[in-house]
Amino acid sequence: MHQAVSYPAADLTAAALLKDPTLSGFAGRVSDSGEGRWTIKATIDEAVPVPVLSTALYQRFTSRGEADFQDKLLSAMRYEFGGHLEKSET
Secondary structure, X not given: OOOOXXXXXXXXXXHHHHHXXXXXXXXXXXXXXXXXXXXXXXXXXXXXXXXXXXXXXXXXXXXXXXXXXXXHHHHHHHXXXXXXXXXXXX
């Protein structure tokens, strides 16, 4: 099981690409656990702008369409960061 630790994005990317250079093991569907949604809702209630967090959440939604390499890379980085597996469509 992966532990969430502080890794620079470049390290996560390098680790993922070393294991699977074509990222064939990833569909490109970047799942969300609900924490981002909760955080965005809380920041709206407190009138605190968090454009980076909201953009990251919306990119996860976008990735649920046609998978391309950048979505596969995002999914691979998320897996490297905390062992987050892709969820199938429901």
